[in-house]
Amino acid sequence: MEVRIPKRALAExxxxxxxxxxxxxxxxxxxxLPIELSDQGLILRGTNGExxxxxxxxxxxxxxxxxxxxxxxxxxxxxxxxxxLVELIFGQGAEGAKSAGERLELHSGAFNTQFSTTSxxxxxxxxxxxxxxxxxxxxxxxxxxxxxxITRVRYAASTEExxxxxxxxxxxxxxxxxxxxxxxxxxxxxxxxxxQLQTRKLVIPARSADxxxxxxxxxxxxxAFAVGEGTLTLVGEAVRMSVKLMEGEFPDYARVIxxxxxxxxxxxxxxxxxxxxxxxxLSDRNNHRVNLLFNNxxxxxxxxxxxxxxxxxxxxxSSGESQLMVAYNAQYLIDALVPIEGAVRIKLSGPTSPxxxxxxxDTGYLAVVVPLRV
Amino acid sequence: MEVRIPKRALAExxxxxxxxxxxxxxxxxxxxLPIELSDQGLILRGTNGExxxxxxxxxxxxxxxxxxxxxxxxxxxxxxxxxxLVELIFGQGAEGAKSAGERLELHSGAFNTQFSTTSxxxxxxxxxxxxxxxxxxxxxxxxxxxxxxITRVRYAASTEExxxxxxxxxxxxxxxxxxxxxxxxxxxxxxxxxxQLQTRKLVIPARSADxxxxxxxxxxxxxAFAVGEGTLTLVGEAVRMSVKLMEGEFPDYARVIxxxxxxxxxxxxxxxxxxxxxxxxLSDRNNHRVNLLFNNxxxxxxxxxxxxxxxxxxxxxSSGESQLMVAYNAQYLIDALVPIEGAVRIKLSGPTSPxxxxxxxDTGYLAVVVPLRV
Numbered sequence: 172m173e174v175r176i177p178k179r180a181l182a183e184x185x186x187x188x189x190x191x192x193x194x195x196x197x198x199x200x201x202x203x204l205p206i207e208l209s210d211q212g213l214i215l216r217g218t219n220g221e222x223x224x225x226x227x228x229x230x231x232x233x234x235x236x237x238x239x240x241x242x243x244x245x246x247x248x249x250x251x252x253x254x255x256l257v258e259l260i261f262g263q264g265a266e267g268a269k270s271a272g273e274r275l276e277l278h279s280g281a282f283n284t285q286f287s288t289t290s291x292x293x294x295x296x297x298x299x300x301x302x303x304x305x306x307x308x309x310x311x312x313x314x315x316x317x318x319x320x321i322t323r324v325r326y327a328a329s330t331e332e333x334x335x336x337x338x339x340x341x342x343x344x345x346x347x348x349x350x351x352x353x354x355x356x357x358x359x360x361x362x363x364x365x366x367q368l369q370t371r372k373l374v375i376p377a378r379s380a381d382x383x384x385x386x387x388x389x390x391x392x393x394x395a396f397a398v399g400e401g402t403l404t405l406v407g408e409a410v411r412m413s414v415k416l417m418e419g420e421f422p423d424y425a426r427v428i429x430x431x432x433x434x435x436x437x438x439x440x441x442x443x444x445x446x447x448x449x450x451x452x453l454s455d456r457n458n459h460r461v462n463l464l465f466n467n468x469x470x471x472x473x474x475x476x477x478x479x480x481x482x483x484x485x486x487x488x489s490s491g492e493s494q495l496m497v498a499y500n501a502q503y504l505i506d507a508l509v510p511i512e513g514a515v516r517i518k519l520s521g522p523t524s525p526x527x528x529x530x531x532x533d534t535g536y537l538a539v540v541v542p543l544r545v
Numbered sequence: 546m547e548v549r550i551p552k553r554a555l556a557e558x559x560x561x562x563x564x565x566x567x568x569x570x571x572x573x574x575x576x577x578l579p580i581e582l583s584d585q586g587l588i589l590r591g592t593n594g595e596x597x598x599x600x601x602x603x604x605x606x607x608x609x610x611x612x613x614x615x616x617x618x619x620x621x622x623x624x625x626x627x628x629x630l631v632e633l634i635f636g637q638g639a640e641g642a643k644s645a646g647e648r649l650e651l652h653s654g655a656f657n658t659q660f661s662t663t664s665x666x667x668x669x670x671x672x673x674x675x676x677x678x679x680x681x682x683x684x685x686x687x688x689x690x691x692x693x694x695i696t697r698v699r700y701a702a703s704t705e706e707x708x709x710x711x712x713x714x715x716x717x718x719x720x721x722x723x724x725x726x727x728x729x730x731x732x733x734x735x736x737x738x739x740x741q742l743q744t745r746k747l748v749i750p751a752r753s754a755d756x757x758x759x760x761x762x763x764x765x766x767x768x769a770f771a772v773g774e775g776t777l778t779l780v781g782e783a784v785r786m787s788v789k790l791m792e793g794e795f796p797d798y799a800r801v802i803x804x805x806x807x808x809x810x811x812x813x814x815x816x817x818x819x820x821x822x823x824x825x826x827l828s829d830r831n832n833h834r835v836n837l838l839f840n841n842x843x844x845x846x847x848x849x850x851x852x853x854x855x856x857x858x859x860x861x862x863s864s865g866e867s868q869l870m871v872a873y874n875a876q877y878l879i880d881a882l883v884p885i886e887g888a889v890r891i892k893l894s895g896p897t898s899p900x901x902x903x904x905x906x907d908t909g910y911l912a913v914v915v916p917l918r919v
Binding site: 240241244247248251252253275281282283284285286287445446448449450452453477478479480481482483484485 | 614615618621622625626627649655656657658659660661819820822823824826827851852853854855856857858859
């Protein structure tokens, strides 16, 4: 059993797994990295109990089999290997060696390592099956668009224990498209990508959603996916992923999105965001309150706290009422602006009822921010 | 009272003070920033009780006086100011304002702030006097060389409570030069810079030494200095600094530097350092033990721990005994190599007695590392 592989390819493969393989675990075998040699290539796996990942790397391979090596140590060694090529040799431990079982040698340049390995017997079975037949053809989505749909709304997911379902990102699939939604009860983000999918609804834990983004955001091509038994399986070109889903679904959030507005204002998202950041430095530390006075083509932003008062005026295009004052948690409004490039339209339904934040260019994006009480 | 100053200059001045001004303190006034306007320029000060710093910034100034503003908030605001110029206006608080006392306004572009200020009365008096007459002329040293002398040895200072004096960097001045020394009892670093100084010995707390490096490492020109009443005062062009010294001096460390050697080896410092880092990944976690076998023009480095064994061979130029095995804490040896560019000479006095590490080019540098027991 032997593998020859460019150091860089192996290090990149490991970097995908490193974040999910725990450095400590009540089940210590999960801190190990299963390395499998097959005619398909060099296969690396890992799981944190919520997310399973498998990475397949093309390599020059002789033989087949599987060992477990300590994941963190193995990654460190690969990253620091002096040569451009890494050679792995699997074999029996030398007699009298510390571990008499399986052995893995790594050679690179003048540097040689022998790893103690463990039998893969106790390692959980990871499954990444996407049925290719049955009810319908395999569904696919462009890897980068899946990552985009999650990224645009991720910020609005809750971090509170309360109403646990809001700690996830909901994906709603239908023949009209893919809709992603996140909310913490005080704000909401929604993103629509037109495409044709079977109708289903699923909620991905926000942290697992982050892993999906990390793995697929720069990936080329399509990802095949399947949902079954509380699991979403994603199969890309080099990476397969299996993610535990949350039970339940979001309460009816559509009713918090206002449909009629008393004032609409358009300005550059970045200018508003930067201004809010500046003014918010002086806002009170508890609710980061900033006051926005929409006033005849001007937007006056101000905040006051223990250390003083900040104020800035921006030009806006506006329609509807000539004057309206609304207060927000500055951070919530800033978060809602981050996904927007170019211009933003802010639509106010009143001084204390929810406001809508929309991108002018990327029409799929919509956010709702609830103002602070006066 | 008004100041106009480029945002960048003000932000740079604040960045020098930010690290020492505490964000919380049992004496809350220390979290404030004293801003003084004088005909000398805009003067900013700060102290953490161990290190006092004063920064003088050239600016367009009208009037004179002093106020205290909340340091952290003020820095944040200046950094985020939208304009290239920042205007500060000092005045009385408006009637009915939250704070009726002194007031500071900051204007930049369309952004305006009013800070609550505090009277400077309770702020400790900071003194940065270097006597210009008396026993001798003012002594000076190039700012960059002072920083260099500290940087080369700083790593060897202790972090343990035990033998507190070793938590400092000792500077020994004499007509022969400036010698800096740091040690934690297991290793020692010494650096010599030839120059002519009055004879004195002082010990700077390692953390305060870091601040001296931070402030002066990129500074041009000379720093005037004076020692008095347990304080080292440093006066640069734009920055004045006052540092509390430690009491006492290092025990006689010269006796741990061996004078005769059984083997000397020369090789590239970087190659040795990188090799040690790789091999040490597999060393045991407690003492990071690596074994170095010097063997007829070869250096064999190996380490063994719970996860396996690593090994690498390097070529060396050597003289003295043909073979010798020495074990070190890998981190100690790596640290000793960091200040060395180009070639290093390792001089062994025996398998368990101290080794000397010297730079071939920068002859002022010498380190002592004590081997681990076999």
